[in-house]
Amino acid sequence: MTQKSAKFSDAAKRRRDFEREALPHLDSLYAAALRLTRRPSDAEDLVQESMLKAFRFWDSFEAGTNARAWLLRIVTNTFINRHRRKARERAVFDGVLADPVGEGVMSRAAMRGLKNADSEADRRLLAGEIQAAMEKLAPQQRLMIQLSDMEGLTYKEIANVVGCPVGTVMSGLHRARKALQKHLIAQAIEFGLVAPEPSTEVAPSPVSLEDFRRQKQAQS
């Protein structure tokens, strides 16, 4: 009897804890899943599968740590595993990030043009273009944008969710944002929001922070 009721209420407590800790993050998880899968129905399936997994592994969650990050990692892993099963998509999470993106130093005119395009219509147009540009990014890049810009996670947390080094998060976010900006500028020029003007500045080396620091030390 005692053992029984202990087990019984353990199960109940486990369920309650899970609902209290995990369910409030459903919107975040769904948003991340949407970035990964791009289709609402796939995103729902992904979250559903992930939540069930999370519940089964709930005992391995360390109370007091960041439940949202833990759940996001499960969503990401579930997504990767699903796609790995389809062998042809082996490169879901690799590859595309290596695409070179220019340093994306755009002309002041372009920057001003984009910044000033903030009538209701312009905004709607740009929002549509950002969405379209997101579609072209790799899933990992879309996820990083989501986690950084929308969820406010740190690089370290993102690295943990995605399963990559922190440096990869930094460069991945940079590339993703530059790719979005590049697309945006091209569209803005097309729509006449920005005057076509070739980007004049080309970033010279060094671009790595380490080189930068070394150079600064040499100067001083």
Place this chain on the structure above:
Amino acid sequence: MSSCSMVRRHAGTYLDGELDPTTQLEFEEHLDGCAECQECVAFEVAFRERVHEALGDVQAPASLKQRVLLDLDEAEVQHKRSGALIRIWSPFSKADDSGRGRFSRGSILAAAAAALLLFGGSAIGLGGSGTAGVDSAGLGLGGSSLLEDVVRLHSSALPSDVPEARQETVARYFQGKVRFPVRPMRFDCGNVRLVGARLSNIRDRRAAALYYDANGQRVTMVVLDSPPPALFSGAARVLARGHEVYYRDVHGYTVPIRRQHGLTYLFTGDLARPALLDLVASAHVGR
């Protein structure tokens, strides 16, 4: 000025607050004296605002939460069936005579006689000792897991799914979620309030769970459309307030059963059995 390209290249990292403190300071010093880099940073800020607008605040569809909750129910049932929670427990064992604790409902029934008029029948439970069938519901016989699910649902005290526990809100909440119209019961006894509702899995089918507060104690009512035929056979039967009330004992909880307008209502609660049976006998579909 050679650091202009550096600042621009890492403007994103700077805005993310992810530069090391020394570099961060150098960036800020540089920005103080460089209008062009300031403009770049301002652009990055504006760009992020646009991204934020474009991606918007995504909300998971309400149906997703329901799917997840039903999955959890299912996972628990599987867990239970796999053995983790299966045990045979007699409500009449010595350990239970303390009358304390939420699982100890079995021993306080003698007082019921005053309030309830007994029917004849094979399985009258009010005598309190070893009546056949009284705990069969816990032994894997017909309808048992169903009753176990009801007890589990109650003892888990899972949160309500409805923001406000008004009769109409609750009725509307279940529309399209279960195959039958759910009308909250009213009770003609004591101080019983509807306090919440939740879509649940009882055995393999969707059921409506309604939460009540009876003088400060929790009562859960589950509404089903088609119960298994074995549900009533072997159940104890009493007459209270002129109504026939069947009940079974499951894991120390009394589970009264009522049928009304083709629907089956299963109750359980933290009340002593007589009080619960009286409450259930006073129940009627609200108007």
